[in-house]
Amino acid sequence: MQELREVLLNTLLAAGLYATMSYGLAVIYGVMRIINLAHAGLMMLAAYVTFALYTRYEMDPFLSLVVVIPLFFLLGVLLHRFVVRRLPRTTGTPTMQSLLLLFGVWLVLQNLAYALWTGDTQSILTPYTLKSVTLLGVRVGVPNLLVFGVSALSLLALNFVLKRTYLGRAIRAVTQNRDAALLSGIDADRLSAITFGAGTAFAAIAGTSLSTLYAFTPDFGRSFLLKAFCIIVLGGMESFTGVAAGALVLAFLENALAAWTPIPTSFQDAISFTLLVLVLVAVPQGLPGIARKVARWRASS
Amino acid sequence: MTPAPVSRRTLPWLLFAAAGLVLLLAPRFLDRGSLNDVWNVAFGVILACSWNILGGFAGQVSIGYSAFIGIGAYTTVLLALKGVDPYLTLPLSALLAAVFAVLIGLPAFRLRGPYFTIVTIGVSEAVRVFASGVSFTGGSSGLRMPAGSFDFSVNYASMVALALAVIALTAALSRSPFGAALGAIRQDIDAAEALGIDSTRFKLGAHAISAALVAVAGSLYAINFQYVAPGSVFDFRLSLSIVLMPIIGGVGTLAGPVLGAVIFSYLQIKLLTIPALRDSYLFIYGGLLILVMLFEPKGIVGLWNRLAASVRRSPGGSDAR
Amino acid sequence: MPADAGGATPILSVRSLSKRFEGLLALGGVSFDVEKGQIFGVIGPNGAGKTTLFSCIVGSLVPTSGEILFRKRRIGGLPNDAVVRRGVVRTHQIVRPFREMTVAQNVSVGALFGRGKRRGAEAASRVAAVLETTGLSHRAGALAGTLTIGELKRLEIARALATEPEVICLDEVMGGLNPSEILAAMALIRTIRDAGVTVLMIEHHIHAVVGVSDRILVLNFGEKIAEGTPREVVADPDVVAAYLGDETNPLLEECVS
Numbered sequence: 001m002q003e004l005r006e007v008l009l010n011t012l013l014a015a016g017l018y019a020t021m022s023y024g025l026a027v028i029y030g031v032m033r034i035i036n037l038a039h040a041g042l043m044m045l046a047a048y049v050t051f052a053l054y055t056r057y058e059m060d061p062f063l064s065l066v067v068v069i070p071l072f073f074l075l076g077v078l079l080h081r082f083v084v085r086r087l088p089r090t091t092g093t094p095t096m097q098s099l100l101l102l103f104g105v106w107l108v109l110q111n112l113a114y115a116l117w118t119g120d121t122q123s124i125l126t127p128y129t130l131k132s133v134t135l136l137g138v139r140v141g142v143p144n145l146l147v148f149g150v151s152a153l154s155l156l157a158l159n160f161v162l163k164r165t166y167l168g169r170a171i172r173a174v175t176q177n178r179d180a181a182l183l184s185g186i187d188a189d190r191l192s193a194i195t196f197g198a199g200t201a202f203a204a205i206a207g208t209s210l211s212t213l214y215a216f217t218p219d220f221g222r223s224f225l226l227k228a229f230c231i232i233v234l235g236g237m238e239s240f241t242g243v244a245a246g247a248l249v250l251a252f253l254e255n256a257l258a259a260w261t262p263i264p265t266s267f268q269d270a271i272s273f274t275l276l277v278l279v280l281v282a283v284p285q286g287l288p289g290i291a292r293k294v295a296r297w298r299a300s301s
Numbered sequence: 302m303t304p305a306p307v308s309r310r311t312l313p314w315l316l317f318a319a320a321g322l323v324l325l326l327a328p329r330f331l332d333r334g335s336l337n338d339v340w341n342v343a344f345g346v347i348l349a350c351s352w353n354i355l356g357g358f359a360g361q362v363s364i365g366y367s368a369f370i371g372i373g374a375y376t377t378v379l380l381a382l383k384g385v386d387p388y389l390t391l392p393l394s395a396l397l398a399a400v401f402a403v404l405i406g407l408p409a410f411r412l413r414g415p416y417f418t419i420v421t422i423g424v425s426e427a428v429r430v431f432a433s434g435v436s437f438t439g440g441s442s443g444l445r446m447p448a449g450s451f452d453f454s455v456n457y458a459s460m461v462a463l464a465l466a467v468i469a470l471t472a473a474l475s476r477s478p479f480g481a482a483l484g485a486i487r488q489d490i491d492a493a494e495a496l497g498i499d500s501t502r503f504k505l506g507a508h509a510i511s512a513a514l515v516a517v518a519g520s521l522y523a524i525n526f527q528y529v530a531p532g533s534v535f536d537f538r539l540s541l542s543i544v545l546m547p548i549i550g551g552v553g554t555l556a557g558p559v560l561g562a563v564i565f566s567y568l569q570i571k572l573l574t575i576p577a578l579r580d581s582y583l584f585i586y587g588g589l590l591i592l593v594m595l596f597e598p599k600g601i602v603g604l605w606n607r608l609a610a611s612v613r614r615s616p617g618g619s620d621a622r
Numbered sequence: 623m624p625a626d627a628g629g630a631t632p633i634l635s636v637r638s639l640s641k642r643f644e645g646l647l648a649l650g651g652v653s654f655d656v657e658k659g660q661i662f663g664v665i666g667p668n669g670a671g672k673t674t675l676f677s678c679i680v681g682s683l684v685p686t687s688g689e690i691l692f693r694k695r696r697i698g699g700l701p702n703d704a705v706v707r708r709g710v711v712r713t714h715q716i717v718r719p720f721r722e723m724t725v726a727q728n729v730s731v732g733a734l735f736g737r738g739k740r741r742g743a744e745a746a747s748r749v750a751a752v753l754e755t756t757g758l759s760h761r762a763g764a765l766a767g768t769l770t771i772g773e774l775k776r777l778e779i780a781r782a783l784a785t786e787p788e789v790i791c792l793d794e795v796m797g798g799l800n801p802s803e804i805l806a807a808m809a810l811i812r813t814i815r816d817a818g819v820t821v822l823m824i825e826h827h828i829h830a831v832v833g834v835s836d837r838i839l840v841l842n843f844g845e846k847i848a849e850g851t852p853r854e855v856v857a858d859p860d861v862v863a864a865y866l867g868d869e870t871n872p873l874l875e876e877c878v879s
Contacts, residue, residue, distance in 0.1 A: 035415045035419065083591065086595050087594075095414070095415070096360070096362055096414060096418070098594075100362070100544075101590070101591055101595065103364075103587075104587040104590030104591035104594065105587065105591065106587070107541075107583045107586050107587025107590065108584055108588060108591070109587075110587075111581055111582075111583035111584035111587065112584075114583065115584075222422075222537065223426065226419075226423050226426060229419050229423070230423075266430070266434045267430060267431065267434055269426065269427075270426075270430045273424065273426055276419075276420065276423050277408055277409065277420050277423060478734045478735075478741065481727065481731055481734060482735060484722070485720055485723075485731045488723070489720060491682065491702075491718065492714070492718040492719075492720065493720075494682070494701070494703045495680065495682065495703075495706065495711070495712060495782075496706060496731050496732045496736060496782070497703050497706035497707045497711075497732070497735040497736040497739075497785050498703055498731070498735045499701075499703045499704070500703070
């Protein structure tokens with residue numbers, strides 16, 4: 001019982017962070033049909049910026065989001081303006097060209113981090129890094145709780161923007177029916193720029209959060225990128241509620257396997273990659289596809 | 302000016318044979334340092350040209366080829382530790398890599414384009430994580446080949462001969478029905494299937510062939526360095542360079558991967574000797590990738606073709622006709 | 623009409639074929655037979671399920687239910703490439719050439735991997751013969767990306783013919799052609815039939831389809847509303863109401879005769 005509670009609570013906490021890092025990827029994919037491999041590099045860079053603000057100005061990592069979010073939004077817009085926009089516009093499926101282009105951006109970001117901060121492993125040690133509290137009978141790290149809070153707030157904010165603003169409706173329209181929405185007079189270029197900025201900002205939120213939980217190097221972020229892929233594929237690529245469900249499923253699998261099987265935690269990353277392959281192959285439409293199949297099966301029987 | 306129309310076809314082959322002969326005889330007149338450079342270039346050529354069979358001809362971009370280098374290297378080292386002659390392990394390396402390529406390909410090739418690419422990143426990460434975690438790979442400290450008489454000249458000759466063979470093979474493949482099928486798959490997989498091409502079978506074939514060749518290169522690599530560790534042979538950066546060489550040279554072309562491998566290996570050798578540049582190789586790789594994708598997705602070969610076309614069009618270049 | 627029509631076993635049989643997409647019924651239990659050597663027209667308004675029907679026949683879509691028999695053997699649900707190697711091929715309404723290949727290379731893909739699986743000189747002669755039939759010989763060395771739309775439509779047919787099919791499904795090969803090109807296309811379709819290939823064709827150009835077909839199937843909202851000779855179909859009140867419209871009828875009578 002205790003173990004189950006532990007697994008469920010840890011699942012919830014991890015899922016918040018997973019969802020945050022996946023939404024950045026999902027929103028860019030939805031609007032622009034681009035798979036942003038630079039996402040990993042952006043998370044890594046945000047971790048370093050947070051680190052720099054903490055060591056240089058003693059700014060609390062969570063407080064530093066006030067600086068990091070606008071900074072990375074701007075970085076995303078600039079990246080779109082000077083790099084991504086120069087790609088030939090994609091209509092249906094994402095192109096290899098955009099994937100490899102953003103792969104190049106990722107490598108440049110990595111090198112930037114090497115140049116500025118060397119390849120040494122860094123971490124952020126705040127007074128509360130090693131503190132923990134007891135919640136529902138489970139000991140939980142304070143940073144984990146704070147990260148969950150940040151994730152929850154940013155997801156609520158995203159939800160508000162998507163549901164209540166013109167911009168959000170435009171994003172959802174393009175995501176759901178690209179051709180029709182683009183024909184109906186949405187300024188695709190401006191929308192893409194804002195989307196890329198927002199996706200980058202979400203990568204930054206995730207990066208800052210990760211920097212409070214893990215040590216990092218310029219190579220940091222690859223396994224989290226793969227987790228994010230796994231989640232948006234599970235979530236059905238275009239569905240925003242699906243992403244949240246995908247994050248929960250992956251977080252639960254990782255925690256459950258760690259708690260109830262003898263699989264060593266060093267193999268944990270391999271779980272999400274295996275899951276990624278299985279899901280992509282077995283149910284290309286992800287969880288929404290399964291849900292539809294179940295609904296149809298129940299309706300017919 | 303041209304002696305006979307036949308020479309247009311045979312000339313490249315004659316040049317190729319001559320260059321091959323010179324390279325194979327190079328140990329008679331080059332010093333060890335230069336031979337090492339040639340060895341590195343030959344290694345790069347094998348990786349780039351083999352990758353090009355699947356990534357270039359068939360258009361299935363995989364960023365996970367370090368797995369095959371690792372399989373080849375470990376097959377050789379593990380068997381050598383059991384007393385098998387390292388060069389006798391090469392066929393088994395090739396076979397194991399081909400089998401692994403088919404096993405991975407069976408699910409992965411159901412995916413198209415970038416989705417396939419992402420799965421290859423995932424698979425190579427999983428392999429790396431696995432290889433670092435189990436004991437038979439020697440863990441993070443790796444394994445050393447059994448002490449014995451190591452002959453660089455044999456290894457040099459094998460690597461160069463394999464590189465030449467791979468170039469000839471890709472040239473032959475590109476003109477064969479197999480190459481035609483891969484080209485059709487790259488350009489429009491639905492149209493290819495609508496004309497009777499079993500796309501999965503051809504993709505699996507291309508994956509297996511290229512994996513086998515890369516694995517043999519991995520075996521030769523392990524014999525040369527007498528040492529193998531998950532951190533070196535399963536490194537993501539290795540996968541990265543395998544992709545970058547053909548992309549910079551000209552993906553899907555015959556000359557592109559060779560050109561890319563030569564430039565790339567040379568660059569790498571130079572970068573390693575200049576401390577200021579050693580730390581900026583990712584910047585150079587990434588920058589090149591961005592430039593190629595934005596301005597000339599067919600790489601240097603594409604650029605060359607474009608220049609040649611514009612020279613032919615301009616009045617100054619009209620004497621070329 | 624071909625000599626073996628009437629009573630002979632059909633080369634292609636479609637039995638209560640249905641295809642559903644995400645709750646939308648694209649085909650709702652369509653059945654028909656095609657005799658060997660026929661030219662079999664399929665007409666109907668946009669969204670009637672015509673292209674879906676072809677996609678199910680050649681296997682680029684898996685039918686939700688129903689059967690497709692080719693020479694009494696089931697082909698429904700087989701992958702596209704396997705169906706082609708058995709002898710049923712289709713062209714695409716929106717042309718899909720291999721743009722980086724020449725016209726001859728495009729056609730050779732069909733010769734190499736279709737039902738014939740020709741190699742070497744045999745493949746080359748097949749390619750040459752098909753290019754001759756489709757009037758593309760003079761463009762053999764041109765890159766497919768440089769062709770006109772009329773030539774691209776013929777390239778689609780040429781590639782499909784190179785697979786040595788017994789049944790060829792032509793999806794709107796006359797779309798975007800001018801009147802003289804349409805006449806040429808009608809002649810080409812008859813040539814293909816005379817060479818022993820059974821032809822199914824989707825066509826919006828009603829004069830052409832009525833002029834060239836032996837039988838016509840009419841689809842509307844995924845259901846068969848009529849089937850028969852061109853004369854029967856154009857006189858069918860359901861067809862007139864659903865699709866053709868009264869004012870075009872005299873014109874149709876004219877082109878049947």
